Amino acid sequence: MSIFNTITKPTLLLDEPTVRANIRRMAAKARAAHVVFRPHFKTHQSHEIGAWFRQEGVRAITVSSLDMAEYFASAGWDDITVALSANIRQIAQMNALAGQIHLGLLVESCETVAALAAGLRHPVDIWIKIDTGTGRTGAAWDQPDSVVRIARQAAASPNLNLRGLLTHAGNTYTAPDPATAASLFTTSSERINHTRDILQSAGLGPLLVSAGDTPGCSALERFPGVDEIRPGNFVFYDAQQYQIGACRFDEIAVALACPVIALHPERGEAVLYGGAVHLSKDTFAFENGRAYALAALPAGEGWGAPLPGCALTRLSQEHGILSMPGEQLDSLRVGDLVCLIPAHSCLTAQVMGHYLTLDGRWIEMMRA
Amino acid sequence: MSIFNTITKPTLLLDEPTVRANIRRMAAKARAAHVVFRPHFKTHQSHEIGAWFRQEGVRAITVSSLDMAEYFASAGWDDITVALSANIRQIAQMNALAGQIHLGLLVESCETVAALAAGLRHPVDIWIKIDTGTGRTGAAWDQPDSVVRIARQAAASPNLNLRGLLTHAGNTYTAPDPATAASLFTTSSERINHTRDILQSAGLGPLLVSAGDTPGCSALERFPGVDEIRPGNFVFYDAQQYQIGACRFDEIAVALACPVIALHPERGEAVLYGGAVHLSKDTFAFENGRAYALAALPAGEGWGAPLPGCALTRLSQEHGILSMPGEQLDSLRVGDLVCLIPAHSCLTAQVMGHYLTLDGRWIEMMRA
Numbered sequence: 064m065s066i067f068n069t070i071t072k073p074t075l076l077l078d079e080p081t082v083r084a085n086i087r088r089m090a091a092k093a094r095a096a097h098v099v100f101r102p103h104f105k106t107h108q109s110h111e112i113g114a115w116f117r118q119e120g121v122r123a124i125t126v127s128s129l130d131m132a133e134y135f136a137s138a139g140w141d142d143i144t145v146a147l148s149a150n151i152r153q154i155a156q157m158n159a160l161a162g163q164i165h166l167g168l169l170v171e172s173c174e175t176v177a178a179l180a181a182g183l184r185h186p187v188d189i190w191i192k193i194d195t196g197t198g199r200t201g202a203a204w205d206q207p208d209s210v211v212r213i214a215r216q217a218a219a220s221p222n223l224n225l226r227g228l229l230t231h232a233g234n235t236y237t238a239p240d241p242a243t244a245a246s247l248f249t250t251s252s253e254r255i256n257h258t259r260d261i262l263q264s265a266g267l268g269p270l271l272v273s274a275g276d277t278p279g280c281s282a283l284e285r286f287p288g289v290d291e292i293r294p295g296n297f298v299f300y301d302a303q304q305y306q307i308g309a310c311r312f313d314e315i316a317v318a319l320a321c322p323v324i325a326l327h328p329e330r331g332e333a334v335l336y337g338g339a340v341h342l343s344k345d346t347f348a349f350e351n352g353r354a355y356a357l358a359a360l361p362a363g364e365g366w367g368a369p370l371p372g373c374a375l376t377r378l379s380q381e382h383g384i385l386s387m388p389g390e391q392l393d394s395l396r397v398g399d400l401v402c403l404i405p406a407h408s409c410l411t412a413q414v415m416g417h418y419l420t421l422d423g424r425w426i427e428m429m430r431a
Numbered sequence: 432m433s434i435f436n437t438i439t440k441p442t443l444l445l446d447e448p449t450v451r452a453n454i455r456r457m458a459a460k461a462r463a464a465h466v467v468f469r470p471h472f473k474t475h476q477s478h479e480i481g482a483w484f485r486q487e488g489v490r491a492i493t494v495s496s497l498d499m500a501e502y503f504a505s506a507g508w509d510d511i512t513v514a515l516s517a518n519i520r521q522i523a524q525m526n527a528l529a530g531q532i533h534l535g536l537l538v539e540s541c542e543t544v545a546a547l548a549a550g551l552r553h554p555v556d557i558w559i560k561i562d563t564g565t566g567r568t569g570a571a572w573d574q575p576d577s578v579v580r581i582a583r584q585a586a587a588s589p590n591l592n593l594r595g596l597l598t599h600a601g602n603t604y605t606a607p608d609p610a611t612a613a614s615l616f617t618t619s620s621e622r623i624n625h626t627r628d629i630l631q632s633a634g635l636g637p638l639l640v641s642a643g644d645t646p647g648c649s650a651l652e653r654f655p656g657v658d659e660i661r662p663g664n665f666v667f668y669d670a671q672q673y674q675i676g677a678c679r680f681d682e683i684a685v686a687l688a689c690p691v692i693a694l695h696p697e698r699g700e701a702v703l704y705g706g707a708v709h710l711s712k713d714t715f716a717f718e719n720g721r722a723y724a725l726a727a728l729p730a731g732e733g734w735g736a737p738l739p740g741c742a743l744t745r746l747s748q749e750h751g752i753l754s755m756p757g758e759q760l761d762s763l764r765v766g767d768l769v770c771l772i773p774a775h776s777c778l779t780a781q782v783m784g785h786y787l788t789l790d791g792r793w794i795e796m797m798r799a
Contacts, residue, residue, distance in 0.1 A: 071520040072496070105748065127749045128440070147749050148692040150704045151766045152439040171693050174765045199750060200693045200702040233747070324516045325539050325568045334568040336518045340781050344712040379601070380473065380777060381495045381515050382567060397542045398519045409748060413708050414782060416798070430784070430798065 066423050067320070067361045067400055073341040074320045075411065076402065077299075077418035077426060078365055081316040082107075083115055085298055089280065090119040093292055096285050101125050101144060101273070103295025106409045108428045109418070110138040112298070125293045129156045134429040136164050143167065144273075146229070146293065148192050148200060149175050154182035161185035169229060171202045173216050180220035189217045190229040190273060193258055195251040197233045204230075204254040207261040214267045227271030227290070228262075230255050235278035241308045248279030249287075256288040281309040301408035302357045303347040317418070318359065318366050318402035319411060321383060328392050335401055338381035342403065343410035349374045356403035358385055364421045366402035375403055434791050435688065435729045435768055441709040442688045443779065444770065445667075445786035445794060446733060449684040450475075451483055453666055457648065458487040461660055464653050469493050469512060469641070471663025474777045476796045477786070478506040480666070493661045497524045502797040504532050511535065512641075514597070514661065516560050516568060517543050522550035529553035537597060539570045541584050548588035557585045558597040558641060561626055563619040565601045572598075572622040575629040582635045595639030595658070596630075598623050603646035609676045616647030617655075624656040649677040669776035670725045671715040685786070686727065686734050686770035687779060689751060696760050703769055706749035710771065711778035717742045724771035726753055732789045734770035743771055 066076070086102075093100035102116060105127040113124070113135060123142040126132050132143045133156070144167030149157070157179075160166050167188040170176050179187070191213055194201030202210045210228075217225045232251035238244035252274055259270050275292030281304070286292060299317045300310040321337030346353035354374035359366040370391055377384035385401060395401075405411035412418070418426040434444070454470075461468035470484060473495040481492070481503060491510040494500045500511045501524070512535030517525070525547075528534050535556040538544050547555070559581055562569030570578050578596075585593045600619035606612035620642055627638050643660030649672070654660060667685045668678040689705030714721035722742035727734040738759055745752035753769060763769075773779035780786070786794040 071524065072498070072518065130440070147704060148702065150440065150690045150692050152690045152768075156439065172765060175692075178766065198698070199745070199747065199752065200695070322518045322520045324518050324543075327568070330566070334516065336515060339711065339713070339778055343707065344778070345707070377567075379567065384567065397540060398546065400520075410707055410712070 066364060066419070066421055069423065070320050070400060072322065073337040075415040075418050076318045076320055076366070077420050078316045079420050079422070081314060082112065082298055085300070085314060085316060086116055086119050089294060089297055090121060092280070092284065098286050098289055099123060099291035101291050101293050102298070103127070103146065103293050104135060105131065106295040106298050107412060108134070109426055111426050113138060113140065125295065129153050129160065131429060132160055132166065136160060141165055144188070144190065145169070146231070149179060151175055151178040151182070154178070157187065158182070158184050161187050167226065170213060170217065171200065173213055176213060176216045176220065176223065180216075180223060183222040186222050186224055188226045189223045190226055191217070193228050193230045193255050195230045195232060195254040197231070199233055201230065204258045207258055210258055211262060211265050211267070214262050218267060225267070225270070227273060228255050228259055229273040232274065232276050232279055235276050236303065236307070238278055238307055241278070241282035244278035244307065244309065245282040248274070248276070248283060252286070252288045277304060278307060278309045296409055299408040299412070302404045302406045303345070305357070305404070306347045306349070312369060315404055317408050317412065318404055319356070319415070320361070320400045320402050323395055323397055323399045323401060326392065326395060326397060328389065331387055331389060331392060333385045333387055333392060333395055333401070335375070335383040335385055335403070336381065337383045337403060339378050340380055340414060341411070342378065342383065342405055343407065343414050344378060345407035345410050347406045352376070354406070355383065356405050359402045359404065361400055361402060369404065434732060434787070434789055437791065438688050438768060440690065441705040443783040443786050444686045444688055444734070445788050446684045447788045447790070449682060450480065450666055453668070453682060453684060454484055454487050457662060457665055458489060460648070460652065466654050466657055467491060467659035469659050469661050470666070471495070471514065471661050472503060473499065474663040474666050475780060476502070477794055478503075479794050481506060481508065493663070497521050497528060499797060500528055500534065504528060509533055512556070512558065513537065514599070517547060519543055519546040519550070522546070525555065526550070526552045529555045535594065538581060538585065539568065541581055544581055544584045544588065544591065548584075548591060551590040554590050554592055556594045557591045558594055559585070561596045561598045561623050563598045563600060563622040565599070567601055569598065572626045575626055578626055579630060579633050579635070582630050586635055593635070593638070595641060596623050596627055597641040600642065600644050600647055603644050604671065604675070606646055606675055609646070609650035612646035612675065612677065613650040616642070616644070616651060620654065620656045645672060646675060646677045664777055667776040667780070670772045670774045671713070673725070673772070674715045674717075680737060683772055685776050685780065686772055687724070687783070688729070688768045688770050691763055691765055691767045691769060694760065694763060694765060696757065699755055699757060699760060701753045701755055701760060701763055701769070703743070703751040703753055703771070704749065705751045705771060707746050708748055709779070709783060710746065710751065710773055711775065711782045712746060713775035713778050715774045720744070722774070723751065724773050727770045727772065729768055729770060737772065
């Protein structure tokens with residue numbers, strides 16, 4: 064029986080062979096480029112999918128919270144970087160983890176280094192978070208005096224093992240094409256290496272460089288000046304990544320199957336049971352505006368090509384409004400399923416909380 | 432010890448006295464206006480908070496999914512309307528519920544009525560969903576022939592007990608002020624009554640009218656032409672409601688406490704550990720753009736007034752970027768907590784999954 068016959072409500076489908084291929088391809092790329100592959104597990108947040116990475120030789124991972132580090136440590140992962148500037152209110156949780164596993168933390172200020180130095184009872188790896196121009200957070204790459212001060216203070220603290228500099232070129236997510244993403248990634252790498260050179264000249268080091276966002280890691284084959292890459296989203300990809308050319312459509316590995324609950328042919332819209340509580344509320348550039356998801360129809364044991372001119376253009380708590388050209392709408396019936404390709408798969412996985420594989424198996428995730 | 436000393440990571444605070452006062456006020460208003468109060472429970476999704484409604488005399492509720500109906504039925508609620516156009520793929524779940532409780536369903540097409548008539552084994556209440564002009568979904572109020580067809584078909588189906596017409600004037604959420612929200616609500620009520628009159632003249636009925644969104648129900652004291660109201664968000668309110676004047680600031684009952692992880696005084700920003708995975712990603716009009724949350728500081732066993740000129744203006748998966756005037760930023764330290772007033776409390780509650788009361792008690796929610 065088709066998986067689609069069993070689906071009654073919004074369900075996050077996961078195409079396991081595509082996920083495994085995405086993992087295998089990025090792992091092979093990292094090996095060929097001689098960089099450590101430390102994938103970000105915040106996208107899938109699943110023990111089982113983590114095991115698929117292990118089968119491809121991955122031993123070191125990135126997560127976005129200490130809770131997520133605990134979750135993966137409980138499945139045997141013992142080399143985990145928490146890629147969010149350290150939250151000094153969680154020192155007790157850091158100590159509990161650092162006593163069990165090899166824990167990496169990010170710092171970007173002397174205040175945080177001082178608090179960690181005073182509070183940590185076990186050694187941790189320290190990465191200085193560098194802002195190479197995206198303006199989200201991190202010590203500015205072009206203010207090396209400040210970075211030197213942070214590095215000296217970390218190097219002088221017994222439990223802080225200064226490993227290197229870490230950045231996230233988040234501006235690649237809005238690059239118009241892969242060449243621009245590659246160029247932004249390269250500029251970011253050059254800048255962080257400039258900062259690394261200054262620190263190493265000041266006697267700090269040797270220092271590693273950790274970088275890597277999905278658009279940059281998808282666009283490039285080599286990563287000069289980078290010692291480890293940390294892409295996460297590539298495991299599933301999504302409409303944002305497809306739209307900027309970071310992936311092919313058939314490399315997208317998740318889709319939210321949603322029932323049609325109403326048709327409004329007079330305005331070219333179908334209403335889906337599937338809203339912000341299922342999809343989250345991120346967007347990508349679509350035609351002259353923004354959309355929440357692309358749409359495809361069930362096809363065999365998966366979903367077909369994206370329906371041309373069709374996207375989820377409005378989204379309330381449980382309703383999704385799908386804009387469709389008339390000829391497509393004519394063939395849709397109340398009770399049919401539409402497969403939505405989310406704008407941002409990380410957030411959709413997070414709100415859904417589990418996956419259904421195309422062969423009908425539930426995969427669990429970490430729950431808060 | 433202050434509740435704030437125990438908080439180490441993003442935590443959704445709930446001010447129980449304010450929640451109870453919001454419930455009591457709306458229940459009293461419904462009694463005075465002689466309308467049934469059938470509050471929407473999708474905002475809080477909690478057995479315990481549901482019990483606070485019961486203490487104010489509430490016996491009938493609204494939910495947004497059959498799963499949520501099951502969750503509240505398991506706590507003894509036995510009169511539940513699922514306020515989403517019926518999803519005919521879930522007839523088995525409808526049958527299971529309709530065998531236990533008084534279940535209300537929404538229809539807006541003859542196709543759905545036919546599927547329910549064929550599949551339901553127990554009586555259910557049927558409400559025809561009417562679009563009174565918001566353009567989300569529902570049968571159009573100004574196409575009464577279509578509504579009459581749906582009503583006749585429902586009335587002819589043994590297990591479908593046609594109760595009335597239901598609308599949601601969702602356009603009040605973007606009203607600039609309470610007077611406009613009241614006016615939109617009133618227009619919506621007049622339109623649905625026009626449709627009701629036509630149906631009743633055609634011998635269908637008597638029919639009830641169910642209406643009610645938080646902005647309209649907050650702005651008005653009387654609801655002419657309306658038999659029941661279904662507001663939900665008023666239980667917590669949020670920055671959207673505050674911004675349109677639907678509530679006072681001290682009527683907002685939830686705030687997301689987030690640790691400061693970095694300060695960037697040179698650009699007037701603080702970085703919080705608190706992102707889209709904690710807050711969700713809805714916005715409200717702020718100054719010349721949009722923002723994700725207002726901000727306040729911990730004050731006693733709660734939070735203080737909104738910090739002037741301050742809002743969460745950027746939001747990624749785990750980071751929130753707070754724009755702050757310099758003098759406020761000067762007094763903030765890494766490790767401090769900031770209380771964010773979410774744009775849309777329903778979505779924030781949904782992603783957080785539980786609440787911490789200001790006296791330190793955890794309140795659980797339904798989990799998907």
